[in-house]
Amino acid sequence: MKERSKRQKMMKELCAASYVGSTKRSGSRNRYIRPLIYVTLVTGMLAFVFVFLNRAFSSYIRRTDCNFWLPNVTGKCTSENFQQTFALSSPKRRSGTKNPAEEIQREFQNIFSKESSDMVANGPSVLNIGKDGDDIYLNLSAFRRSYAEMEMKFKIYVYKDGLMPLVHQGPMTGIYASEGLFIDTMEQGNQFTTEDPERANMFFLPYSVRQMVTYLYKPFSRSMQPIKSNISNYVRNISVAHPYWNRTRGRDHFFVSCHDWAVYTLRDHAELSKNAIKVVCNADKSSSFNAKRDVSLPEIAIRRCKLMSKNRTNELGGPGPTERPFLAFFAGQMHGTLRPEIIRLWSNPDDPSMKIFGVLQSHPTSLADNITYIEYMKMSKYCLCPRGFDVNSPRLVEAIYYDCVPVVISDDYILPFADVLDWDKLAIRVAEKDISRLKQILQEVPQEVYESIQNRLKFARRHFLWHARPLQYDVFSMIVHSLWIRRLTA
Incomplete structure (x- = not known):
């Protein structure tokens, strides 16, 4: 009887010691698990707040009283803004299509x-x-x-x-x-x-x-x-x-x-x-x-x-045909093979009618004249829109914004909204192989044809404006x- 009581007492002591040990180990684990849970919860909440604020800010920017989106009217050269290493050579063109x-x-x-x-x-x-x-x-x-x-x-x-x-x-x-x-x-x-x-x-x-x-x-x-x-x-x-x-x-x-x-x-x-x-x-x-x-x-x-009221649309458009002293204008990066050739043929300081530059900010003639990119557009009859690495160019829309007749030099370019707009009435197309005759081609456009094209640009402009x-x-x-x-x- 005494031996059995003794064994029971020993078993109780062992169980108590085991419980105390497991409690200590559990407490040791909790020291690491609880902070980890707190960090996870806080990180999740911060991520949720970030996503919510990001979308709310985006909505605010787009839903303010900004009536339309415009390029920077005080900017200079608006040529493409990415590294040459991002460019890929375009596939070979198919003839006879x-x-x-x-x-x-x-x-x-x-x-x-x-x-x-x-x-x-x-x-x-x-x-x-x-x-x-x-x-x-x-x-x-x-x-x-x-x-x-x-x-x-x-x-x-x-x-x-x-x-x-x-x-x-x-x-x-x-x-x-x-x-x-x-x-x-x-x-x-x-x-x-x-x-x-x-x-x-x-x-x-x-x-x-x-x-x-x-x-x-x-x-x-x-x-x-x-x-x-x-x-x-x-x-x-x-x-x-x-x-x-x-x-x-x-x-x-x-x-x-x-x-x-x-x-x-x-x-x-x-x-x-x-x-x-x-x-x-x-x-x-x-x-x-x-x-x-x-x-x-x-x-x-x-x-x-630009957060603008409707009367700020006056920044678009430009002078009439008789108030544009330059025949043609281009400024931009030397992307592709066509643009360097245009520069080689037509960038001539001795020809005041052809304002053809590379990067406008660094060109000595532009710096001496102190004329911005948009001012050149407003002072030119024609704005060249040559292809770069690819067929498209933002100059097409920029020319429409400022009543400068676009000259599209990109053989394989399908122009925007070509199923609705008659681009023959809104732009001049010059084949890439004919750039050596560029000035002659533009000078041979009858004055009444040029004036009618320029007059139509203000009607087409509404189709190229982003609104809030x-x-x-x-x-x-x-x-x-x-x-x-x-x-x-x-």
């Missing part, structure tokens, strides 16, 4: 001749431009009916998948601003967006190639593989999470990019490359860009957001209209 702009215009007119009974003759939006501006359109009546029906019927669903900063936001300034401004306008919601994907006519993939270049590209590697893999995985995840991509294999999906790598980053996803609608600035008909299906995005260089809130017929609405047309012709 048909004019895609003419083909898509025939398709556009055929649609309305076949479906005119279904269109709204005088829809809710009426394009009031005056008789003088009617001829900037290929078919004004068809455009009016098409735009009116688009306002009533067209709906776009924006995918919520993906995380910032690679998705749902983009650059709001610089030469890639059209990419970020379109993404932001869609994210904020407008009359064309819908929260119900079952009502959508099209689906928007809101990723930003420019953001991926910023965060994923390894400098000087010249490898786009991280970007291509990220885009491919993003689209595959959407096709798994939602039924809409697989329903049409991506034919009613689109993305928007102003970066020159946009088309090349699609190669890891065959359906995205072949079927999705590409809304890109680098609208090169010699590459995989299909003018009947894809959309040429205007490249608009936004140097800063989308307006009828502004650049955002015109991009959406281009998508609407592709939906019909697909």
Whole structure:
């Protein structure tokens, strides 16, 4: 009996010692686990606050009383602002191809001749431009009916998948601003967006190639593989999470990019490359860009957001034809092979009519004259818009802003909104092989032809302005209209 009591006492003592030991060990672990939990919670809360403030600030910037976005009116050279190492050589051009702009215009007119009974003759939006501006359109009546029906019927669903900063936001300034401004306008919601994907006519993939270049590209590697893999995985995840991509294999999906790598980053996803609608600035008909299906995005260089009232629109435009002393103007980086050749042929200080420079800030003639980039545009009859590494250039829109007749020197460039605007009435096109005759070609343009083109630019300008809130017929609405047309012709 005594022995059993003794054993029981020993067992109690062992159990007590074991409990005390486990408690001590548990306390030792808690010293590390609890702070780790606190750090995790605090980090998560800070991340949530950062994302919330980031989106709120973006919304504030876009929804202030800023009536429109303009380039920096006090800036000088507005040439492209990226390293030469980012450039890729363009594919070889194909000769003997048909004019895609003419083909898509025939398709556009055929649609309305076949479906005119279904269109709204005088829809809710009426394009009031005056008789003088009617001829900037290929078919004004068809455009009016098409735009009116688009306002009533067209709906776009924006995918919520993906995380910032690679998705749902983009650059709001610089030469890639059209990419970020379109993404932001869609994210904020407008009359064309819908929260119900079952009502959508099209689906928007809101990723930003420019953001991926910023965060994923390894400098000087010249490898786009991280970007291509990220885009491919993003689209595959959407096709798994939602039924809409697989329903049409991506034919009613689109993305928007102003970066020159946009088309090349699609190669890891065959359906995205072949079927999705590409809304890109680098609208090169010699590459995989299909003018009947894809959309040429205007490249608009936004140097800063100017919070303006409506009367500040007077900063646009320029003097009349007789008040422009210079025949032609160009300033910019020596990207590609065409621009250095233009400089070699036409940069002559002894010729006061041809103001042809490289980088404007460092040019001795420009420094001596103390004339800014925009002032040169306002003082010149023609503004040269030569291709660089790629076919597009922000100078096209800048010339329209300041009533300087654009001279497009880019053989394979599909101009923006070419299914609506008659670019023969808004610009002069010079073949790349004819740059040795550039001055002669411009001097041979009859004065009345030049004056009529210059007069039309003020009517076309409204189609190339970004507004804080989308307006009828502004650049955002015109991009959406281009998508609407592709939906019909697909």
